[in-house]
Amino acid sequence: MKDSRAQISAELLFLFGVLVLVFMISVIFIANQNELNTAMAAARSGAIEGIALTSSGIYPIDTYREYSNSDMNILNPYCVELVNVSYLEMGMDNNYNKKRIQFKVYAKSSKEFNSDELVSIGDRINYNLRKSVAISFNSTDATNKLYNPVFSQHYVFTTANVKWV
Numbered sequence: 001m002k003d004s005r006a007q008i009s010a011e012l013l014f015l016f017g018v019l020v021l022v023f024m025i026s027v028i029f030i031a032n033q034n035e036l037n038t039a040m041a042a043a044r045s046g047a048i049e050g051i052a053l054t055s056s057g058i059y060p061i062d063t064y065r066e067y068s069n070s071d072m073n074i075l076n077p078y079c080v081e082l083v084n085v086s087y088l089e090m091g092m093d094n095n096y097n098k099k100r101i102q103f104k105v106y107a108k109s110s111k112e113f114n115s116d117e118l119v120s121i122g123d124r125i126n127y128n129l130r131k132s133v134a135i136s137f138n139s140t141d142a143t144n145k146l147y148n149p150v151f152s153q154h155y156v157f158t159t160a161n162v163k164w165v
Contacts, residue, residue, distance in 0.1 A: 035152055036087075036101070039133055043103050043157075044085050046132025050125035051107065055080045067120075074117050079110035083165055085129075093156045096149075103129060104160040122162030133157050 057077050059067065067075050083106040090100040105125055113121065130147035134140045137152040150157040 032154055035154055038136055039101065039152060039155065039157060040085070040087065042132045042136035043087070043129050044082075046129035047082055047085050047105050047107075047125055049132065050128030051080045051082055053128065054121050054124040072117050072120065074113070074120060080121065080125075081108050081110075083107055096151070096156050098151070098154055098156045100156045100158065102158050102160050103133075105129065105162045106165055107162055108165050118164055119161070122164075125162055126159040130157065130159060 054074075055078050057075050059075075064075070085106075086104050088102050088104065090102050092098070093100040103126075105122070107122075107125065109118075109121070127146060130143075130150050131140075133152075134143055134147045134150045137150070139151045140147070142151050143149060148158060
């Protein structure tokens with residue numbers, strides 16, 4: 001009689017051990033997915049903020065002077081629409097020993113701009129995107145003044161040039 005109860009105890013211990021192992025693996029997977037979801041939400045928020053600031057013609061004083069002394073026609077308000085924000089896993093970054101994620105913003109404008117103006121608008125959008133991601137992971141001190149690249153616990157985030165559609 002005692003032998004049959006001992007067998008049940010051993011099976012229960014084995015079952016609980018397997019359940020704990022499955023739980024730990026699940027937590028790691030969920031944590032990584034949560035980190036990517038947080039980054040994606042911050043990227044969208046930052047891109048929207050960048051579009052709002054850029055399209056309303058609000059610039060730092062140095063940038064404003066540079067644009068007013070050039071042939072760029074982006075100082076007056078205009079409309080830019082966010083079409084999509086996506087990301088691409090770029091493999092491991094050997095410099096930081098983290099996975100590299102590259103965000104790509106797709107946008108369109110109501111006004112015709114030359115390529116230099118589109119690059120400038122795209123740079124401002126990407127800057128705000130990276131800044132938002134850095135703030136969301138509290139890693140502003142770990143990056144440079146352009147927030148490039150941005151770090152989280154498991155990832156290194158960069159941006160590709162804005163694709164105008």
